[in-house]
Amino acid sequence: MSWTPTREAFDQYMLPNYSPQKVIPVRGEGSRLWDQEGREYIDFAGGIAVNGLGHCHPALMEALKAQSEKVWHLSNVYTNEPALRLARTLVEKTFADKVFLCSSGAEANEAALKLARRYAHDTAGEQKNRIVSFRQSFHGRTFFTVSVGGQPKYSQGFGPVPGGIKHGTYNDLDSARELINDDTCAVIVEPMQGEGGVTPATPEFLEGLRKLCDDHKALLIFDEVQCGVGRSGHLYAYMHYNVTPDILTSAKALGGGFPMGAMMTTDEIARVFVVGTHGSTYGGNPLGSAVALAAVETISSPEVLKGVEARSQRFREHLQRLNEKYDCFSDIRGLGLLLGAEFKPSFGERGREVLAAATEEGLMMLVAGPNVLRFAPSLVIEPEVIDAGMACLDRALARVVANS
Ligand SMILES: Cc1ncc(COP(=O)(O)O)c(C=O)c1O
Secondary structure, eight states, X not given: OOOOOOHHHHHHHSOTTOOOOSOOEEEEEBXXXXXXXXXXXXXXXXXXXTOBTBBSOHHHHHHHHHHHTTOSOOOTTSOOHHHXXXXXXXXXXXXXXXXEEESSHHHHHHHHHHHHHHHHHHHTOTTOOEEEEETTOOOOSSHHHHXXXXXXXXXXXXXXXXXXXXXXXXXXXXXXXXXXXXXXXXXXEOSEESTTTSEEOOHHHHHHHHHHHHHTTXXXXXXXXXXXXXXXSSSSHHHHXXXXXXXXXXXXXXXXXXXXXXXXXXXXXXXXXXXXXXXXXXXXXXXXXXXXXXXXXXXXXXXXXXXXHHHHHHHHHHHHHHHHHHOOEEEEEEETTEEEEEEOTTTOSOHHHHHHHHHHTTEEOEESSTTEEEEOOOTTOOHHXXXXXXXXXXXXXXXXXXXO
């Protein structure tokens, strides 16, 4: 018997850890989505920076269809071709010599943190186990990554938390200097904080962390789960900053909508992950790897990467125009196509209200905290779709202002 899922059914059947919007999208194409009633929406959210090439991109569809007719899953007992093709491409396009494949950002960070602890253990001894992270950071929801993340609200109530983790202030090198010492095994940082408010690191901060890590023989981990895979206008944001990490984690846009994650590092560090130290049933899944290869190859083309800056500029111009009209933003920031617009204190913490009004006006977008609007659209969004989406946001802001 056919059954049409409803928003009420979500509350009936799913755990209450999410509170989705009323709209139920059922189809997507490029930067547009359609709901159950056939109503069209412009997508400035990209599934929270996941659909880096929009919905149903032809190159990704082709890769998925072709692989689905060959083999869907192989255990890690066998070498699988798509996983190796993806790993080889990531190695060729980045600083890394070796890749560990998994299925999510949290898993990639979990692997990175375990690798850093193991490397320190094997090369310096057990006492070198301290991890330095930063407040407002987000690294995933596994128990280890949520404890390393810098937003206590996500780890409260799950104690006792794993030990040896300290949090400094983002973009404050003095605060990092106070925490990093010879017992530090790793410093983990997002080159641009996503969930924490769309805040890019200053070049001095990342350069300073690199030097502190070198001085204390600690590993520098860049969490590029949200800001990587083209979003900064470079394949990875470390290329924008010209600061090379020891370990880099990637997920979200890596699979363009298919669950994929990767942890990349150098030969010297990788060698401590000997057989049996770590693993994942789905890591390197052939379907996901085939799609991710198509995503990485498409996104790393000069045409797509160059287009990011022009689109970013168009977003910024629209946001500035809206700010002149409504006097609502205190800051418009970000890199490439991960942009944030922070509301003035006088406007209030009205991100969710604007989000709801935007949905009613036919625009899907994001917030990062209560007072920052977040934009993470497809990297190939058409200029006229940006204009149409911004017209929706204009109407949404007008409604919210009229309600004040
Ligand atoms: C920077 C960063 N790291 C890690 C994660 C966790 O990724 P996932 O939800 O795929 O586990 C996220 C998710 O938002 C993220 O933004």
